[in-house]
Amino acid sequence: MATANQRGQDAHERGPGTGPGTEASDLHVLAARLRRMNGEINRLVHAFAGSHGLHATDVQALAAILDAREPMTPGRLREHLGLTSGAVTACVDRLERAGHVRRVRENADRRVVHLHYEPEARETARRYFLPLAEAAAGTRSRFDDDEVAVVIRFLTAMNEELRLVRTDEG
Numbered sequence: 001m002a003t004a005n006q007r008g009q010d011a012h013e014r015g016p017g018t019g020p021g022t023e024a025s026d027l028h029v030l031a032a033r034l035r036r037m038n039g040e041i042n043r044l045v046h047a048f049a050g051s052h053g054l055h056a057t058d059v060q061a062l063a064a065i066l067d068a069r070e071p072m073t074p075g076r077l078r079e080h081l082g083l084t085s086g087a088v089t090a091c092v093d094r095l096e097r098a099g100h101v102r103r104v105r106e107n108a109d110r111r112v113v114h115l116h117y118e119p120e121a122r123e124t125a126r127r128y129f130l131p132l133a134e135a136a137a138g139t140r141s142r143f144d145d146d147e148v149a150v151v152i153r154f155l156t157a158m159n160e161e162l163r164l165v166r167t168d169e170g
Contacts, residue, residue, distance in 0.1 A: 034158075041132070048128050053098060057081065061091050062100060062117065062125065071114035 045059045064080045065072045078088040092115060095101040100121040106112035126133075140148060 044129065044132055048125070051128075052100075052124075054094060054100075055091070057083070057087075058091055058094055058100075061088075061095060062121075065101060065115050065117050066122070066125075071116070074113060074115065077115065 042056070046056050048054075049056050049059045060081060061077055064077055068076070074085070074088050074092060077092070078085055081088065081091075083091070092101065092103065096103065098121075099118055101115050101117055104114045104116055106114060143151070
């Protein structure tokens, strides 16, 4: 049963003039919940960045390097983060100085540089973000496989749509 505080939060997130179950209400609640989740994740990211002398963008870069399906290059990192080449160079320089990444020249073409997440730094991040992973696992356990598949499909589609709305202004 929802507490009065939870019911009030739900009403606040729905906004005025939107009844339960309406498309406008559902979209408003969804947007509010996504913003809240994004805010909570950003709080953790900023705390990690601050405790390691990094910028939040540096942590985004680390995540991109970690999640890349093939070796990350500075050029691909620039496209992923939407930064200038100079800003990516400064970011990679900070990450390298802090011991989080190393640049490795490709053997076949020495002009190509791959960015590798240092194992010790990866383990440090894994330990720091363990509560986030545990929260995700705990949440996932409350849903069956079909429900999780729908959530993954939604998040994939949402990320694709968000990628399309990037602007030159940021």
